[in-house]
Amino acid sequence: MKKMNYPMSRMHCGAITRAGGSCRQPAMKNGRCRLHGGKSLSGKAHGRYRTGKHTKEAIVLRNDLRELIQITKNLIQDISTY
Ligand SMILES: [Zn+2]
Numbered sequence: 879m880k881k882m883n884y885p886m887s888r889m890h891c892g893a894i895t896r897a898g899g900s901c902r903q904p905a906m907k908n909g910r911c912r913l914h915g916g917k918s919l920s921g922k923a924h925g926r927y928r929t930g931k932h933t934k935e936a937i938v939l940r941n942d943l944r945e946l947i948q949i950t951k952n953l954i955q956d957i958s959t960y
Pocket of ligand 1: 891892893901902903910911912913914
C-alpha cells in the first residue's frame, strides 16, 4: 500500500455498501475505513481475546500437527506390516 497525496490517489476502503457499490471512505492502517472495521482491534489487543486457542496461527498449527500425526501413524502401520 503506497500512500500518496490527498484525495484522488488515496487508498479507499472498498467494502461493499448496502447500495451495491464499494465504500469510498479513506482506508485506515488495516485497509478498511473507520466505519468498516478500520478501528477494530484484532488479536491480543481485542477485548475478547482470551487464550489464543482460536487464532489463525493456532488453527493452522493444529491442522499441521494433525496431518503430521496422521502421516506418522500411516508410516508406523506401513513398517509394522512388513
Ligand atoms: Zn468503508
